[in-house]
Amino acid sequence: MSLSELLDRLRELSKTAVVVVEGKRDKEALKKLGIENVITIAGKRLTDLADILEGTPQVIPLFDLDEHGERIHKKVVAILSSQGYILIDEFREKLKEYGVVYVEDLYEKVRGAKKPAGSGQAD
Known part of the structure; x- marks a missing residue:
């Protein structure tokens, strides 16, 4: 599955599921990519x-792929699965395959992949 296909799947699922991220910049990056229903855990x-x-049966936990994000991910998954939520937990590992460590960098990574040949700084 290409990164574009992965994001298409995330976009589609976010129409009915809530995407939970760490902070405001993560949320902003996903919104720029057309991903809906994003909430942050910052300050909560x-x-x-x-x-x-409450009232959301499906949750997509999408935390950074660093050590801190991994700890949060494990805690959130444990809490929500014990409460009976359906967790769609396929995206973090697939993003890692594309070299994404921080969710907030995802928009720039995708944008960079779409730059036409010859774009960039002049010599």
């Missing part, structure tokens, strides 16, 4: 997530 207690997501 993880134990309050179930209340925040």
Whole structure:
């Protein structure tokens, strides 16, 4: 699956599922890519997530692929799965395959991949 196809799938799923990210810049990057229903955990207690997501059966946890993001991911998955949420958890590992570490960099990575030949700085 190409990065473009992966993002198409995320876009489609985000119409009915909530995408949970770490911070504001992550949310902004995903919005620029046409991904809907994005919420951040910044400033929120993880134990309050179930209340925040009430009425949302499907959740896509999409945290950074660094050590900090991995810890948050594990905690959020444990909390939400114990509350009966359906977790769509396929995107982080696939993004890692494309060299994406920080969700906020995803828009620039995609934009960079779409630059026409010859674009960039002059010699």
